Amino acid sequence: MSSRGSIRGLALLVALAGCAGAPADAPARSVPGAPPAMPPAPVAPVAPPAASGAAAAAANGAAAGAAEPQATGSGVPLDAPSTSEGAPASPPPRVARGTGTPADRKLEEGDAAYASGDFAAAERAYRAAALLDRRDPAAIVGTQRAAIARAGVSSDYNGAPGDKTLLAAIPELKRAVKLDPEHAPAHLELGRALLVLGRADAALGELARAAELAPSDPEARSALGVAHLALGHLQDAVRELTRSAELAPGDAERQANLGTALLAAGKTADAIRAYERAARLSPADARLQNDLGTALLAANDPARAVPYLEAAVARDPARATYRSNLGYAYHLRGDLPKATALYREALRLDDKLGSAWINLGNALAQSGQLKEARAAYEKARAVDPADPRVKAVMDELDAIERRGAAPR
Template identity: 30%
Template sequence: MKLRSVKVLCLLLLLTQLFACSGPEEKKKKFFDKGKALYEKGDYVKANLEFRNAVQIDPKFADAYYMLGLVELKRNNLKGAYGGFNKAIELNPHNLDAQYQMGKLFLAVREADKAMEKAELILKENPRHEDGQLLKGAALVAGKELDKARLYLEEVIGGGVRKPDAFLLLASIARLKGDMSGTETALRKGLEANGASVELNLALAELYAGTKRSGEAETLLRKVIVLEPKNISHSLNLAGLYWASGNREKGESLLKSLVAGEPKDEERRLQVAAFYLGRNLPDDAERLLKDGVAQIGKSFKLRFALSDLYAGSDRADQAIVCLKECLTLEKDAKNPEVIQAKNALAKIYLAGQDLVEAGKYVDEVIKASPKNVDGHFLKGSIALLKNDGVNAVAEFRTVVAEQPQSIQGYLRLAEAHALNREMNLMNDTLQNALKVDPESSDVQRAMARSYAMQKDFRKAEEQLRKLVRKYPGDMEARSDLGDVFVAARDFGRAESEYADLKRKVPQIPLAYVKLGELYMLEGKWARGAAELEKALQINPRATSFLSSLMQAYLRLNKGDAAVALLDARIRSNPKDAVAYTLLGQLYGAQKNLPKADQAYSKALELKPDLWTAANDLSFLLCEYGTPKDLDRALSLAQKAQAIRPDDATVLDTLGWIYYRKGDNRKAEEHLRKALAKGKDNPVMNYHLGMVSQKSGKRDLAKESLDRALAGKEWFPGRDEAVKTLALVR
């Protein structure tokens, strides 16, 4: 019995040891160690999961939070990094590495005072902490205390600190003072202590390249290539040096050898292609990528890059072909690269106003990946274009719920609330965006637009003035300032802002377009056309302001010049649906129905879901066609409505067609819906007045026609409106 009892006791002890080995402490250590190994390998996604598993087991595991901060830092998520380091410090204030990383984050967001606080805290606990000393030096430099920083860093180096950052900081001080000799001296001393430092070698090579000492820069870059042979960016830097020094052949030879050495290395091809694009050599980039696709038949990455190149050079059709090839490479609809290809296709169709095709691919993405942020963002963008504020709000709420750091998500959500006239919700959304990034220019500009929409032009101006003072080079903010004055009908100040913008950036079309459209608003058609022509000279492929230029030409009786301009665009690009649409508008304004029909029909042949062309042609057929054309007009208008169900102009067209067809009930129904979105529109009021007069509703007819004729603006049917108003009075 005793022997049996001893055996049972031994078994119990063994089981206790086994369970202890797999207890919480052992588990969290296992997750932590695995996470560190993955971090060292550069697999930050998986490392993140392991560290999160560790803190789930022990929510007070400070070291795991510190590593989570490092992971987020590698993923360029500064807010996530801040959260990790802050939690690590909260749990263990003596973690000086975490304190140091927090100090670096403060430097990154230009908060030198807070960085200095962290440096002093570190040095109080450990006066010889080298990173703490360097953080203090960097905080002094960031605070513009250059002389104090130089003396301090010289003292630190004299005390035995030899890290490359110490010498890089000294060099930056000298460079800020314009002392190139001092910059070189600091870097050379750094290399004496750290001959294998890539950062120091690159900094000195950059200095030599900038001072036309190409031979010495080349020597240093070749040294760096030896130090890090797998880092292709160093070879690209050398190729760039050859280019800059006029030795392009040598640069091209180096690039060819880079690709030839590893012909099936996708990343290498992508980086070399980016080099070509950065030097405005799209043909070389295209050739390299196409050759890569031929050699690596199942490469998604190369096709994505090629489609981006095509899309960026107004070759949407080729981009679409490239992306559709991606869909043949993998049958699994849930494959991340298949989803990426479908999102890219949706973006291209969306840019071309083909909402049906864009929606088709977006729906496929969301079906395969219900929480796909890009898919919901695109679906929300489609809803905005359809003036469907309710669904836009739903989609962008999903975006910010899944990706709380998405500034663009908040901006689009605010836009959707504005569409729904939910001004308080719009303001709340923008405030939430500011919490994510208080320095965001985009959010601050959106705040200004919000004030302007609510007629608080003073606040809008203050917001933009503050932004311009902080970022003098922000040309979009300056442009917005002019827009605020236009909205306030202060055209003199608007003109002053746009003219100042033109002086500052004469090489971009923006200011010319803004001035041109302002002059047109004031009825100064010749001056407006002149500004828009200058914008077109700068960017001959532009389409955004072509419609305004055509309108100016018509007002100036330059219809022939407008037609000639559009014909030239069509000759250079026979698939330019926008040019055909504008040509249709020109012929429509001239009441030339056959030619307008021909132009619009061609636009719709190229882009079947171009709702503006369908709606415009429908209206022309109704206005100038025969009774036989009304059925075709109705079909076209209904097609436009399927794409833009709540658009006021489409509803107005439908109402006018029903009036022509003798269906006054449907006519009034559609026109009332249209006027609910723009009650002062003279054309829509004229149409409702005519319908009401025909239906025997004299009071409504009088009210609508009075409103239509309240302004001096000419519109098709104004003479008939005057006559009809006289009848119903």
């Protein structure tokens, strides 16, 4: 989790080749009624986005199909700070109550150190506060939050399922909840830790309680929305993430998380508006440019998508998925040479990107290069032998070759 304390989304895998709400990277299929010799359509890009923190990752879990094989998590941080200089962000989390007691003054010291990014100093101050008041759950919450930040634990949903720091934090946070069942930050931090461990079902109850106790806390609403998204409760996710965005309208991550949930729920136009707000708040954030571009692809608007996807590539040229998504946009526009070049660039950056291999094969097949297309599909199969998309495109290629029909 980031030092900002806001949970982001899980990597949303929404199928962009047809309709929003379908799993991203769904198996490629021939378009009904298309000529039998037509090569397969391009596979949807590695889709948006990261809804705030965990949202993208959660959306990934909510989708009915899987995208790129990943060891853990979505690759999009739950709580990464936006990179725009001018975008206001949600304030860092605080545990001090302002009572002026010796223990609370130590909590204030810890809060200040945490806000400055000195997590080791924050942890020391919070531990000192715990020694002064052993029954205060706030000191436990602060200590565990700082320890997790200091360890640099992944902030993706399911991003660290076996992480020792998180596993050690869980019993301590449960102890904080037991000390004071009405302490919202204890429920919130416990729920967030469970999300990163990939335990959305267990996180849901804690986060629902946190939102009940602190209904105006945008992070409690956001984290609860992410848990709903991970469990496939799309309407509940949209409701909570909408409320979070309303409570923190100047926070780009809140808007992006809402966009992810809306896109997963098939509300593409609303998702685009949410991503546009996020991109305006944080124009230098490559991920948000990519998110907006892929949402426009979901709306079958590659012409509008291209500038945003190009901006994402320009701002983060080492990210293979951004290049692959840009290639997909050009593919939809019918520019096969440009699409092919971008797929190859993406694969030079990451040769395990299955959708890029499949889309490269599709572009080659549509260009009449059937032998080269088969080689690309074989590469995709080597990445993930169980990927149903590969079998679908290989079957179509076999049918084309049997008929001896020229691809269009």
